[in-house]
Amino acid sequence: MGSHAVPRHRRRLLLIPVGLLLVAGFLGIPRADGAPASADACRTAAVSLPRGDCGPFWQVLAEDFNGERVPLGGFSDCDHHTDTSAAYCGGLTGRYRDNWWAYPTGWLDTANSRGRAVAGVYHPEDTVSVGRAADGDGRMTVRMWRPADGGPVHSAAVVPRAVMQMRYGKFSARIRVSRLAPGYKSAWLHYGGGCELDNPEGEWTGTLNAFSHPCGGGAQGSYPGTDDWTRWHTVSTEWTPGSVRFFVDGRETGHDTRGVPDIPLSWVLQNESALEGPGAAPGSSAQLDITWVAAYAYGWK
Template structure:
């Protein structure tokens, strides 16, 4: 990893230090990672809890999705790209990942406005049920919830993939394993932060469903 033509690398994480379940981020990742903790996910069925879901072992971040005492547990790890809360204006965001085909759970890994104003845009990739195929989506700036581009049926989650978002003043481009799979010219123009939002899929999953989302590395670039 390192700088690319037109892009300057500002963050890289390859999970070289272990962190047991219940200790993340802990000393190894404090100041580099944070996440949602103790409140419901989008469907209000899952409970975000890095401390009960996230661990690091053998160079991989592991999100152990499951139900405990009737409560589905999910996580939304957030890389602190500049060592603090908050995002950046434009960039390249890349992650290598895989997941078990767990029914009732999904990814919605996204760039979200620092202002928390949905009208400023939303960029999603990869998104989709872990038991099905992922897609990429860019929502129309100024029209919350309206897709400008949505590219369905890209790949299943059970193999390793690299998902890339390239966000410039002129376009949002999606790449899967280095190949362009979608592009939008409705480009947000305010700072956004990256959230690896992993949640229940529109309701309560079966209580006996459990599995893992694995993240091998993440990296972030600025234009330059």
């Protein structure tokens, strides 16, 4: 099932090698080096951040987190113009303030409306940071945790401002769970107007899936992607008029044409307490790493 937040007071161009590898990528045939040819519009099968326009999509965000550092505490004071393209976090500065927002402290995560014994409250100020990993790679880190006294999970949902309230587009990221514990999940989604697209979604101890919930109701489309969140994966959603396609590591995992949204929606990188299985144990924590995020508008300028 898809999910969405419940506020407390209301509900770089990828440099593809020339020659045979380039031809193979565009023809969709296997590459000579054994790597799978990508099926998505940008041929996003490599590990590097893709840069530049591709197919019917033009790039509006290319973030590899290799710039300034954002320590814990930076994603604070986020209750400004919430859920609009003017939203911002007062604790951020520079390009991160320009490019990123997060659900404010105190908003309730989805588990609260599902009657779960263990639910969460959004706390971006003590869960989200940006910095260098041990190997020098820049990453956004989402470390969710539950207090030792058994209080609510501290969860996090971050939002790229460049694609807030945008109709159609392509949305890609490279992610992995680097610390695993029961009781934590992701549901990266577009939601609103009775419509919902989720990719990826799932408890981190389970499988990585995609879902489409047709506007106006009807059976959801459910598409398994991979069974291991702890490996690096590139996930992509391509949303165009009358069609949505989901991809994992360049492989198309699902396609739906039923009730596809045709209204502006925001891309929410939502991470929260689990909706299935055991709840997070007191004193536990789990961590998601994001090494790059790319987003595209639909249709040429």
